[in-house]
Amino acid sequence: MSDEQVLPDDYAICIAGHGSRDKDGIREFLTLSSKFRERDPHRVVECGFLEFAKPTITEAISRCNQPKIKNVIVLPGVLMAAGHAKNDMPSEVLDAASKFPRLNIQYGRPLDVHPKVLKVCAERVETAEKTAAKNIARADTLLMGVGRGSNDPDANSNIAKITRMLWEGMRFGWAETSFIGVTQPLLDDALDKVVRMKFSRIIIFPLFLFTGVLVKRIYAITEKYQLTYPEIEFIKAPYLNYHDLIIDVFMERAQEVPYGKQSMNCQMCKYRDQVVGFEQQVGEPQAGHHHHVRGIEGYHGLDHGHEHHHGHGHDNHSHKK
Structure with missing residues (x-):
């Protein structure tokens, strides 16, 4: 790893998951966050969910608000950049930014084709x-x-x-x-x-x-x-699940953020360019659509394996050019 790819010590990682009504799916996602901690045991790593589970993304970001942390990278823990990664999760990040102005909250990329x-x-x-x-x-x-x-x-x-x-x-x-x-x-x-x-x-x-x-x-x-x-x-065939190479890609996504390398490929994004059949959606505002199911299923009785912390961020991820 080159020096410029090293994640500075004052950065925390928050992995944002979609959430599920299925307890097995939540358990596997929590295992992913534990794998992050194994790779970088001194790093503050939290995870939150968009819907159907707790902690919510905002709650997870609040746990990153510790004295030594100045920056939080929110990584969309999804395979592809669809509506959840392009709209709902950034909306949650912007909401958290207004609540935690002390933190510099930045949004990373999903896995995508790699x-x-x-x-x-x-x-x-x-x-x-x-x-x-x-x-x-x-x-x-x-x-x-x-x-x-x-x-x-x-x-x-x-x-x-x-x-x-x-x-x-x-x-x-x-x-x-x-x-x-x-x-x-x-x-x-x-x-x-x-x-x-x-x-x-x-x-x-x-x-x-x-x-x-x-x-x-x-x-x-x-x-x-x-x-x-x-x-x-x-x-x-088995689905992807956690794997050392999957963790590698997520770590790459985190390491590119401080150096401004996390730009999504927007060439065919219907929110950025006039894609055939979706022209009317160019420039649509980023608005979440999961408020009614945010945290609705609670903690599923699972141990998330960390202490609770409280605190304050800002990021600007817009569909406008």
Whole structure:
């Protein structure tokens, strides 16, 4: 690591998660924050959630407000920069900035398409292949990448990009991209199409960081199709979860912030440029849409493993050019 990539001591890290009604998903996210502490044990590291769990993002930032801390980096703990990372989380950061004026609160980038993320994806797919009962060549296998689904075409296209890169890089016979909600094609519709292509094996790969209601729904749909089409082997690949390379990328995202290198790729962002079909959304104000479910499920009975601190930040992340 070069000197300019070292994170100064007066910086704290706050990892902002989406939150989930699923206790397993919350537990995995908390494990991610513990991995940060293992990498940098003297660093103040907190985590908060946008919805369905506590602490909230504002509460997590308040815990960073310690005498030695002057700066807080809020990292979106999500795979792709869709509405949550572009609107809801920055809105929470701006709200916290007004409450903690002593702190310089800065917003980082999500993981996005990164060579290390792709390597973890390949490992997860390979893990699925190793669990298979049959010996089937990749040329006879179809890879189905499944994303969350968003009303942001930029984020959806990145899911398709990862699927495509795995297809070509791992030399599968075919690959398709589908989603579990919001946009098309939905997983059921995509599977109805590809079962007619006569591949011997279909690998279902959820492009999610952590488990939750949607990942479990993806696996349930996979099991349903296995029962309906017993002549095809359906394999459920594990989602990304925490991994040393995932932690590497998150640490990179934190280390780039003090040096102004955290700019998102806004070339195809519907809030910054006139993307076909979304022209009216250019320059929309960053406003959160999760106030009604912020912290609604409480702490899920889980131990977040840190003391409570209180305190004061500002950051400016705007869609306007």
